Amino acid sequence: MRNFEFQNTTKIIFGKGTENRVGEEMSRIGKKILLHYGSGSIIKSGLYDKVKDSLKKANIEVVELGGVKPNPRLDLVKEGIELCRKENIDAILAVGGGSAIDSAKAIAMGVPYNGDVWDFFERKAEIKAALPLGVILTLPATGSESSTRTVISNTELGKKYGAGSQLLRPQFAILNPEFCFTLPPYQTACGAVDMLSHVLERYFSIEKDSDLTDRLCEATMQSIIKNTLLALKNPHDYAPRSELMWAGTIAHNDLLDTGRTTEWSCHSIEHELSAKYDIAHGAGLAIIFPAWMKYVYKRDVMRFAQFANRVFGVSMDYQNPERTALEGIEQLEVFFKRINMPVRLSEVNIGTEDLGFMAKRCFRGNPDGTLGTFYPLNTEDILNIYKLAL
Numbered sequence: 168m169r170n171f172e173f174q175n176t177t178k179i180i181f182g183k184g185t186e187n188r189v190g191e192e193m194s195r196i197g198k199k200i201l202l203h204y205g206s207g208s209i210i211k212s213g214l215y216d217k218v219k220d221s222l223k224k225a226n227i228e229v230v231e232l233g234g235v236k237p238n239p240r241l242d243l244v245k246e247g248i249e250l251c252r253k254e255n256i257d258a259i260l261a262v263g264g265g266s267a268i269d270s271a272k273a274i275a276m277g278v279p280y281n282g283d284v285w286d287f288f289e290r291k292a293e294i295k296a297a298l299p300l301g302v303i304l305t306l307p308a309t310g311s312e313s314s315t316r317t318v319i320s321n322t323e324l325g326k327k328y329g330a331g332s333q334l335l336r337p338q339f340a341i342l343n344p345e346f347c348f349t350l351p352p353y354q355t356a357c358g359a360v361d362m363l364s365h366v367l368e369r370y371f372s373i374e375k376d377s378d379l380t381d382r383l384c385e386a387t388m389q390s391i392i393k394n395t396l397l398a399l400k401n402p403h404d405y406a407p408r409s410e411l412m413w414a415g416t417i418a419h420n421d422l423l424d425t426g427r428t429t430e431w432s433c434h435s436i437e438h439e440l441s442a443k444y445d446i447a448h449g450a451g452l453a454i455i456f457p458a459w460m461k462y463v464y465k466r467d468v469m470r471f472a473q474f475a476n477r478v479f480g481v482s483m484d485y486q487n488p489e490r491t492a493l494e495g496i497e498q499l500e501v502f503f504k505r506i507n508m509p510v511r512l513s514e515v516n517i518g519t520e521d522l523g524f525m526a527k528r529c530f531r532g533n534p535d536g537t538l539g540t541f542y543p544l545n546t547e548d549i550l551n552i553y554k555l556a557l
């Protein structure tokens with residue numbers, strides 16, 4: 168096992184009725200706050216009124232900025248930064264999915280920075296300060312509720328990049344699974360793929376001796392698969408919704424990369440798809456991950472066979488472990504199809520035209536570099552993966 172540090176400081180407040188604690192929790196970090204949210208799902212569900220009520224009871228002054236779009240945009244981030252400066256905002260509350268949270272994080276780091284917030288995403292500046300954040304999550308998927316990362320789309324440049332710092336970790340995250348009852352099946356499925364991908368990016372590690380983390384990853388993946396099918400069947404069933412909500416946090420709170428190297432090439436390859444075609448992150452990952460697996464599995468056939476055996480119960484063929492490994496990849500694709508996710512670029516009307524351009528962009532302007540650790544990919548490898556996904 169590799170040496171590691173593990174620190175996740177986000178206080179998780181989980182369960183029914185927990186949204187009513189937002190005023191009390193927010194009052195610990197701010198007196199005048201920005202309430203940041205998406206395009207209206209929280210108003211329809213009644214969460215907005217509950218949040219406003221709780222903040223009012225805690226005597227917190229509220230300035231609002233709604234309208235965050237999926238694949239959150241830099242334009243709104245800049246508007247939020249100006250608004251926070253003008254109104255002397257001292258903390259931000261994000262209510263919604265990963266997009267609302269990521270947009271809030273980008274605003275939080277942009278307010279104290281004397282320059283263009285996009286500098287952080289181009290790695291031209293280091294995050295040295297940020298406003299404190301609180302979160303109410305309504306979509307288990309990204310893990311942004313307790314992660315250090317934010318991913319923002321710059322539509323002017325056609326780029327979607329991430330930035331991160333411990334300073335962006337929310338102070339608290341309120342998770343009430345009841346607010347997932349209104350999620351459309353498509354968003355539930357996209358969320359499941361994203362969570363699974365966060366575990367897979369950690370599972371396919373070059374580290375051999377990390378058994379406990381392997382087993383934690385396997386349990387998390389099995390729980391996501393089982394409970395996604397249950398939640399899609401009975402959207403108002405609290406039990407599977409709560410398992411998924413907790414799994415989404417566990418999948419991306421850094422516990423599952425303890426003692427090992429991690430991968431993340433599929434995320435970079437997917438972000439190019441979302442940047443270019445504005446497709447949902449989870450749907451993009453459902454297309455990219457199986458293609459990446461088919462391309463790289465020979466690097467460590469036994470790890471892929473272990474995945475097949477322990478996650479999908481494929482019997483281990485000791486004479487021919489490659490057969491077991493390939494069966495595991497097939498099973499993952501079957502699961503994605505069962506939850507109505509696309510598994511080929513052609514299903515989302517993407518052809519060959521931009522593949523070369525996207526393959527180069529994955530390196531953030533460094534075409535001589537490689538991507539990932541399990542199988543360091545060069546531009547040609549990435550192009551081959553895109554082609555395998557056609």
Ligand code: NZQ
Nearest residue numbers: 205206207208237238264265266305311314316349350448
């Ligand atoms: O905008 P509203 O009206 O709220 O509607 C949203 C949106 O249309 C809707 N929704 C959310 N909760 C709902 C609901 N609809 C009904 N009932 C509810 N309870 O769902 C739609 C999608 O929301 P969005 O926030 O975009 O989805 P998600 O949580 O999947 O976030 C995706 C973004 O997060 C980034 C992705 O790249 C993408 O931009 N990621 C962030 C990460 C991080 N910060 O650590 C890591 C991830 O790997 C990922 O890259």
Ligand code: ZN
Nearest residue numbers: 309361364448
């Ligand atoms: Zn993701």
